[in-house]
Amino acid sequence: MDMTWEDILPAERRERRRLAHGFPCGVKAYRQNRSLIVVPPTKRWRALSNGAFNGGFMDSPKAVTNTTSLGGSAERHMMASPREEHMRYCDRCAAALGLDPEKTVGLGTAAHMDNAAFGYAEHDGIGICAAVTGGIRGNGGRAGDPSSWDEAERYRDRSGTIVIILAVCADLPDSALLGAMTTATEAKTAVLTRLQGRSLYSTGVATGSGTDQVAVMCDKGSKRKAEAYRTGSGLAKAIKRCVEETLAEALDLQSGMSLSDQCNPYVAISRYKITEMSCHEQIRYPFTMKVLREGVKRLSSDAKAAATASAALHIMDEVGWGLIPAEQGRAACRGVLRTALSGPSSRDPVLRAVFEKTSEPEDMLRVWMAMLLYDEAAKIKAGGS
Numbered sequence: 237m238d239m240t241w242e243d244i245l246p247a248e249r250r251e252r253r254r255l256a257h258g259f260p261c262g263v264k265a266y267r268q269n270r271s272l273i274v275v276p277p278t279k280r281w282r283a284l285s286n287g288a289f290n291g292g293f294m295d296s297p298k299a300v301t302n303t304t305s306l307g308g309s310a311e312r313h314m315m316a317s318p319r320e321e322h323m324r325y326c327d328r329c330a331a332a333l334g335l336d337p338e339k340t341v342g343l344g345t346a347a348h349m350d351n352a353a354f355g356y357a358e359h360d361g362i363g364i365c366a367a368v369t370g371g372i373r374g375n376g377g378r379a380g381d382p383s384s385w386d387e388a389e390r391y392r393d394r395s396g397t398i399v400i401i402l403a404v405c406a407d408l409p410d411s412a413l414l415g416a417m418t419t420a421t422e423a424k425t426a427v428l429t430r431l432q433g434r435s436l437y438s439t440g441v442a443t444g445s446g447t448d449q450v451a452v453m454c455d456k457g458s459k460r461k462a463e464a465y466r467t468g469s470g471l472a473k474a475i476k477r478c479v480e481e482t483l484a485e486a487l488d489l490q491s492g493m494s495l496s497d498q499c500n501p502y503v504a505i506s507r508y509k510i511t512e513m514s515c516h517e518q519i520r521y522p523f524t525m526k527v528l529r530e531g532v533k534r535l536s537s538d539a540k541a542a543a544t545a546s547a548a549l550h551i552m553d554e555v556g557w558g559l560i561p562a563e564q565g566r567a568a569c570r571g572v573l574r575t576a577l578s579g580p581s582s583r584d585p586v587l588r589a590v591f592e593k594t595s596e597p598e599d600m601l602r603v604w605m606a607m608l609l610y611d612e613a614a615k616i617k618a619g620g621s
Contacts, residue, residue: 238309238310239308240310240313241306241310241313241325245325253334254266255267256354259354259356259363259365260363261455262278268333269332269333270349271329272401274300274302276299276403276453279296280458282295282296282413282454282456283300283452283453284414285341285450285451285452288344289326289340290342291341294339298336300340300343300401300451301335301341301343303342304345305345341451343449345399347371351486351490352367353482354368355485357474357475357477359471362404362471364402364403366403367401368399368400368401370399370487370491371491372433377435378435378441381440398487400424400449402420402452403453404454404455404475405454407454407459407460407461407462412462413452415472416465418467420479421450423475423476423477423479423483424483425444426476426480427480431487431494432507433498434507439507440507440553499542501536501605501608502605504542504549508598510598515603516528519603519606519610523614523617527613527617528609530612531616535605535609541576541605541608544572544575547572548573551568551597566597569597570597573600573601573604576604576608577607579610579614581610590603
């Protein structure tokens with residue numbers, strides 16, 4: 237019989253709360269069981285979140301928690317259950333942590349809290365604290381993608397969520413709290429664009445995941461005030477910088493997504509559902525599997541190939557947006573890829589003909605990657621570096 241959360245929660249060993257990170261302004265982050273617990277130093281604080289548990293505005297929150305999901309059949313069962321059961325689960329989780337459920341903002345993710353990242357920045361004496369977890373490989377999506385579920389139906393979650401908990405050590409009006417949440421969301425999208433994280437629901441670059449959550453707290457009793465919050469202000473820029481740096485670290489810790497890891501032509505083309513195997517199948521290779529595997533390894537860290545693939549993909553994006561006519565886009569894409577072919581594959585009349593006869597950009601990329609692998613394997617077989 238499948239386990240439910242009601243079977244698992246009572247069986248979980250109760251750990252002692254331990255300090256995970258202390259921020260200069262007195263905000264503290266603790267670890268306990270599956271949760272990260274961010275605690276404001278006084279009752280004067282106010283929170284705003286889009287979390288399912290006590291989301292919206294809250295005065296005097298005891299804590300904002302980020303809790304790792306149960307996984308397995310218990311997680312599947314709960315996500316297919318009515319919202320009331322999910323709220324009951326969150327209530328029990330808060331109580332198990334020794335928190336008042338009515339004064340706890342609850343967020344959740346599949347990420348492990350040991351992979352949380354912490355960041356701190358200051359602007360004009362105002363401290364900005366960030367506690368972030370991030371993983372989008374299983375649920376990355378782009379704003380405007382086709383919907384993956386219907387609110388009227390029971391929902392089975394896909395793992396992959398970015399959770400940002402932000403504390404601003406100043407008195408912010410509600411409009412500024414909303415502004416800070418908007419800035420944090422924009423910073424998240426900037427990081428994913430930089431990393432070229434892919435959407436699983438379209439060919440676009442992800443702007444987030446389908447289950448992202450943000451909580452922002454501020455100190456209503458602080459003598460420092462930020463009445464006129466604007467996205468171009470110094471405070472907003474400090475929030476943006478803090479969130480970007482902290483999220484980049486969290487994505488690397490949880491998902492192995494870093495600039496160096498993402499600078500990979502195979503990663504770049506994957507958002508158009510082009511796989512390593514579909515590239516290999518374009519041509520026949522006169523090389524052993526050992527040589528081909530080494531070739532793939534070398535090609536995966538080829539920055540020039542990654543840059544060329546990204547340039548071609550951007551042209552394809554612009555065709556998809558309607559910015560460039562399809563025929564001109566195909567010609568431009570072929571030209572970009574052709575200039576990067578200089579090895580033995582480009583001098584092989586059959587391989588060259590295969591490349592020139594492709595009509596769609598996706599097929600051009602597949603053949604082009606196959607030809608690059610041919611070149612790398614030829615160098616390895618010849619004993620070259």
